[in-house]
Amino acid sequence: MSAGAARTATAVTVTIARDPALVRTVRLVAASVARRTNKDEEFVEEVRLAAGEACALLLGQSFADGSVAPGEPVAVRISFNDTLVVDVSTSGPVDVVDHPDSDVDGVEPWALLRGLINDFSVGQDGDVTTVSMSWPL
Amino acid sequence: MDLSLETRHEDGHTIIEVGGEIDVYTAPRLRDKITELVSDGNYNLVIDMEKVDFLDSTGLGVLVGGLKKVRAHDGSMRLICNQERLLKIFRITGLAKVFAIHSSQADALADL
Numbered sequence: 001m002s003a004g005a006a007r008t009a010t011a012v013t014v015t016i017a018r019d020p021a022l023v024r025t026v027r028l029v030a031a032s033v034a035r036r037t038n039k040d041e042e043f044v045e046e047v048r049l050a051a052g053e054a055c056a057l058l059l060g061q062s063f064a065d066g067s068v069a070p071g072e073p074v075a076v077r078i079s080f081n082d083t084l085v086v087d088v089s090t091s092g093p094v095d096v097v098d099h100p101d102s103d104v105d106g107v108e109p110w111a112l113l114r115g116l117i118n119d120f121s122v123g124q125d126g127d128v129t130t131v132s133m134s135w136p137l
Numbered sequence: 138m139d140l141s142l143e144t145r146h147e148d149g150h151t152i153i154e155v156g157g158e159i160d161v162y163t164a165p166r167l168r169d170k171i172t173e174l175v176s177d178g179n180y181n182l183v184i185d186m187e188k189v190d191f192l193d194s195t196g197l198g199v200l201v202g203g204l205k206k207v208r209a210h211d212g213s214m215r216l217i218c219n220q221e222r223l224l225k226i227f228r229i230t231g232l233a234k235v236f237a238i239h240s241s242q243a244d245a246l247a248d249l
Contacts, residue, residue, distance in 0.1 A: 059161065115229035
């Protein structure tokens with residue numbers, strides 16, 4: 001288990017190993033940065049949920065059965081100016097389409113993020129997949 | 138805060154009081170508890186989420202899985218939740234229509 005954090009003037013980046021226990025750390029950091037925007041607690045809660053959810057999805061749905069998959073770390077970058085931006089990235093392709101048989105116990109993995117965030121996208125740059133979410137401030 | 142699970146039996150129902158965070162890390166423990174209860178013949182479950190601080194889609198998956206398990210035995214699963222931030226998650230995912238969600242244990246047990 002390992003986690004590292006670096007902070008610049010406008011952004012915080014956290015990198016975690018593929019350990020589901022560390023997703024909580026990401027949520028705490030995301031909430032802390034969101035509070036710096038001086039918006040209300042509902043906003044903070046949404047950012048906290050979204051950052052953790054994106055992180056958990058990139059870690060892999062296989063964690064629902066308690067297993068831990070090996071692999072590259074997951075990086076979370078949170079920054080704000082006019083908008084608050086959360087980018088969650090990891091190496092390797094990520095299937096972001098909910099197929100009819102992809103649900104975990106009846107919940108489509110990406111449904112919550114899609115419903116929660118208006119500005120939500122998933123990009124692929126070489127071997128890196130990034131989930132980007134932003135909120136106007 | 139980690140996940141806490143307390144179980145008791147009342148009026149023919151099994152009440153699981155859940156506290157803390159139900160997420161990708163802790164949800165398997167809740168699933169194991171539900172599986173254990175159903176295996177022991179407890180088919181009418183009440184999940185009290187009043188003390189839950191956080192819920193993600195993995196946690197939702199465990200709840201839906203539990204619902205399927207008890208329904209397979211003609212049982213039921215009621216949720217107790219009055220926190221708007223959690224209710225919002227159920228609404229966004231369309232699960233507010235799937236679960237019977239009550240505001241208190243008294244309300245859930247009265248609706249039998």
